[in-house]
Amino acid sequence: MAKEATEVEIIKVLKEGGFVSGQSLSSRLGISRTAVWKHIKALKKMGYGIAASPSKGYMLDTQGLPFNGVEVASVLDTEVIGKEVHFFDDLGSTNLKAFELGRTGAPEGTVVIADAQSAGKGRIGRRWESPPGMNLYTSIILRPPVPPQAAQNLTFLAAVAVAGAIEGYCGPPEVKWPNDILIEGKKVAGILMEMDSELDRIHFVVAGIGININMEEASMPEGIRDIATSVRTRSGKAVDRARLAGALYSGMEKWYKVYLKDGFAPIRDAWKRYFRAEGKSIKVVSFSSATAGICAGIDDDGALLLRTPAGKVERVISGDVLSARNEAG
Numbered sequence: 001m002a003k004e005a006t007e008v009e010i011i012k013v014l015k016e017g018g019f020v021s022g023q024s025l026s027s028r029l030g031i032s033r034t035a036v037w038k039h040i041k042a043l044k045k046m047g048y049g050i051a052a053s054p055s056k057g058y059m060l061d062t063q064g065l066p067f068n069g070v071e072v073a074s075v076l077d078t079e080v081i082g083k084e085v086h087f088f089d090d091l092g093s094t095n096l097k098a099f100e101l102g103r104t105g106a107p108e109g110t111v112v113i114a115d116a117q118s119a120g121k122g123r124i125g126r127r128w129e130s131p132p133g134m135n136l137y138t139s140i141i142l143r144p145p146v147p148p149q150a151a152q153n154l155t156f157l158a159a160v161a162v163a164g165a166i167e168g169y170c171g172p173p174e175v176k177w178p179n180d181i182l183i184e185g186k187k188v189a190g191i192l193m194e195m196d197s198e199l200d201r202i203h204f205v206v207a208g209i210g211i212n213i214n215m216e217e218a219s220m221p222e223g224i225r226d227i228a229t230s231v232r233t234r235s236g237k238a239v240d241r242a243r244l245a246g247a248l249y250s251g252m253e254k255w256y257k258v259y260l261k262d263g264f265a266p267i268r269d270a271w272k273r274y275f276r277a278e279g280k281s282i283k284v285v286s287f288s289s290a291t292a293g294i295c296a297g298i299d300d301d302g303a304l305l306l307r308t309p310a311g312k313v314e315r316v317i318s319g320d321v322l323s324a325r326n327e328a329g
């Protein structure tokens, strides 16, 4: 990000509104007027609409903002998450890129964002559809000082951050154990946690998050049309992707601080606020087995509790909740 730090600062100043003179930018940023002009030229190339007047200076078109690393960095209000922003128009998978960066020492809070992914990953080899120009595909590197067994906690933490960010646009979504975010029963976001660790020590965790933001039914890949939705579909309004990304990173940072200070319990409580399957009839499929029962909530470490027809409560630590239907309904 360092190489674009000046562009980010210029955009922040221009977002204050109106025309800003070259002289004023030059003194506020401590760079020459020629340097200001060069950075403005670079920003225009990135897709910013910037009007230039010889007498008044520069003015930003705040209606047609592009989606890129500068834009995301300019809306961030975080200290750790987004410390480095790596933005790509097209990537195989942001999780893979984050892994590469993590292995070469990228600091905690580094984020990778892609406008499109050609090989977006779901869990267990599944695919995450990632068309360009409409959604958010991002991965966040964390280096939590907890044992590898606790890494699963971070899936819940990410889910709470995603749900909170979406909630600001279209009301509270539902979380589906372990990693889905739903609106009216359809998937609006998914989370893929991966980690690089030794048996007893985490090197880093990559929190991969895909949020369908402006993807509408007509632009959805056919395979997911019946099961997916988006923030825009629900809210009826186009959403500024950089702002939603900013809200997500703020939420991640807030809950990560809570987690490091107070552990999993407050994360679990926040997650349960979005969890609606408790008391309902569900079926959990993991590997080759399927178990049906009544959802009895989640336990202290996030395992799903399933009351079987025999009355026994089973702990499920991995799998997919296949069907969830209200017993009463």
Ligand code: BT5
Pocket: 092, 093, 094, 095, 096, 117, 119, 120, 121, 122, 123, 124, 126, 127, 128, 129, 130, 136, 137, 138, 139, 179, 180, 187, 188, 189, 190, 191, 192, 208, 209, 210, 211, 212, 224, 227, 228, 229
């Ligand atoms: C997930 O897997 O839900 C995790 C998705 C994580 C995606 C992010 S994007 C940024 C980062 N980089 C990556 O490469 N991945 C992460 P899972 O629970 O296995 O769900 C996958 C299933 O969701 C697929 O088999 C489809 O049925 C469905 N699906 C695929 N794309 C979708 C989309 N865009 N919206 C809703 N559902 C989708």
